[in-house]
Amino acid sequence: MKPILVLVSVDSNSILLGAKQFVNYLRETLEKYNLKDSVDVLETGSMGVYTQGVVMAVFPDDVYYSVRSVADVEKIVSEHLLKGRPVLSLEIPRERLKLVVEREKVTEEVRIVLRNIGMIDPRSIDQYIARDGYFALHKALFEMKPEQVIETIKESGLRGRGGAGFPTGLKWQFTAKAQADQKYVVCNADEGEPGTFKDRLIMEGDPHSVIEAMIICGYAVGATKGYIYIRGEYYGSVENIQKAIKDAYEYGFLGENILGSGFSFDLTVRLGAGAYVCGEETALLESIEGKSGRPRLKPPYPPTNGLFGKPTVINNVETFANVPQIILNGANWFKQFGTQGSPGTKVFSLVGNVVRRGIVEVPMGVTVRELIYKFGGGLVGGKQLYMVQTGGTAGTFIGVDKLDVPLHYESFRDHGVSIGSGVILAMDEDVCPVDVALNTMEFFEHESCGKCTPCREGTRLAVEILRRMSKGQGKREDLDTLKQIAITTQEASLCGLGQSINVPLLSILDNFREDFLAHIGTTACPKGVCRFEKPMKVKTKV
Incomplete structure (x- = not known):
């Protein structure tokens, strides 16, 4: 040196x-x-x-x-x-x-997932090993039985960090108990949630942590093959992951008889074509199999009938990145962070009108106010905060009255504030909720795969209503129709895309009702920001 x-x-x-x-x-x-x-x-x-x-x-x-x-x-x-x-x-x-x-010196932030990012060259396996990389894999293979690995993950309370929050250890256990001649481990690195970029930065900055976790998972559940499904436009992530896989094979962490343990595991990268719906686990599996990325009818579920009809564990990037540290340090170490029902940390993406946009990793239970004002530096230009979307496009819209709600997996049930994928989208006083709702529903309409009627037609109808409303042509009964669309899609849609539409739509209608009413019986947006309030000028050739 x-x-x-x-x-x-x-x-x-x-x-x-x-x-x-x-x-x-x-x-x-x-x-x-x-x-x-x-x-x-x-x-x-x-x-x-x-x-x-x-x-x-x-x-x-x-x-x-x-x-x-x-x-x-x-x-x-x-x-x-x-x-x-x-x-x-x-x-x-x-x-x-x-x-x-200097995040590691800040008591408010605890780096578990991001511990290596910004500290090592992500293309160097030697630097990863120098920071205890692949030590957890060695411990799992030589000091623990597969069921002990699963029990450690269960005891830690680790839950899926992609948004659903399903207990990770329980998911692994389902696959471990399934009988089959072949099992798979799949990493969901599609990350199609607008405003979310944490998984991309994890793969760019510390790809070996994900690979090590997938090998450990394979050992625990009896899987010998794995796939990392990455968005095709994540060029940096793809490059670093592929380099890391190549190096892991050369060092004996992947392939036949890993470290002389008798356990073998192979890992492959599959690229997605940018479809948001492929973030849904069964649509992702269809895409890996070379089919159109459309969701399957469930049950059966992937832990027993997944990739190519075989038992499959599917976790997202952030979830996997926690695993090596839990195996190395134990379940009780992990549970000292966060809350009783949501142990550990969460990586949040700070976006919108905040001064400092980026990612931050903090223990579960942090408040929206802390994320925006302590880590995000407040709002650009010193403007007033008007609304926040938590959890991504499929998350909740809240007002300033809910800034002190602690964020964890029970916060949606208890306070109507979703943690989702970890997006904190701050919007200032110049934002119009009607325009935001329209933008959100246009996204869902565009990304709907069209397989089921409630999602396909419900999103289209919601966009039509919100476009009229943005022009001042809405009616009071339109609000009831939008709520009915939200409820119907949630109850009758085939997959999580359609089922999640009700969360952003109902929350913005309930928390910003006065803004929607202000668009009724007027010819212009009260804030003057809606895209469709002014008629387009069409030039005619003479």
Whole structure:
């Protein structure tokens, strides 16, 4: 190791801000100043909630910079790395540092899933191993029986982090008890929920944690084959996962007779075509099998009749990423975080009008207010918060009266606030709930696979009503019709896509009823933001 180490975030968000260009220029500049023999450059994953630039950290000086141009890189090299003088104009202030990069030192945040992200080169299996990577796999294979692994996951209380919150250990147990000549483990990395990007950053920043967990799961349930189903447009995730799988095979963590244990496991990547409905587990299985990604009728369920009709465990990226640490540290260690009914941590995606957008990992039970104002830095321009959508597009719309509701898997039942996939979409006072509802239902209409009538026709009708309302042509009875659509789709739709429509639609109608009533009997949106309030001007050729 050289005396100085420079870490640079090169996750997909940072790449859009020029991270790759900055890394290349950094290496060229180090060579120009004859510093390449004394400075190591390490590309790493996301280092935290995003500022307006790419995060670049210099160790052992423990200085973090926000880089926006190659000129900034030149300053850091010529001043800090060459002369030992930190560039104050680029340095991230210490009061901001806790929320941006030094997450492990903040008591409010606990990094279990994100513990390696921003700390290692995600393309280096050696660096993963150096931070206890694959130690959990060794422990499971040589110190635990398959049923003990499952019991540990059950005792930990880990629940599915994709949104449904089903007990992970129980799901594994169902598959373990099923009798079959072949079983599968599938990682749902489709992540089609708008505003959600946590799984992408996990795969970009720490792909081996997911792979290690899937191997452990395979050992526990008796599966010898696994698939990671990734959105095709997640280029960084696909690249890093494929590199990690290749390295895992070379090191003997995948393939025949893993580590001499007698257990074998093979892993393959399958790419999705961007269909939101393929986030539903049976539609995902259909897609892996080469069929159209449309949901199956349930029961039977995947734990007994899944991929190719065989018993299959399906968990999402964040769920799997918890597993190695639970196996290493034990169930009681995991249960010290979070709440009694929802142990552990949750990775939240902060989006919308917040100052600092990005991901944050905190114990279950954090409030919406803490996420927006403590970690998100409040609203851009100091504007007033008007509404928040929690849990993603299929989540709940709430007003400021519910900001102090603790977020866990019981919060929807107790307070009408969904945790879902972990999205916190903050919207300021300039947002119109009617326009937001229309945008939401247009998404569901577009993503409906059309297989069942309630979802296909219900979403279409809801969009028609909301478009009329956005133009000031709505009627009071339209609100009752929208509620009936929500109830019908929830009760009669084939899969989770249609069944979840009622959550966002009913919550926005109930919590922002006055905004909808204000659109009735008027010719324009009271806030002047609805897309369809002004008629389009059509140019006619003469």
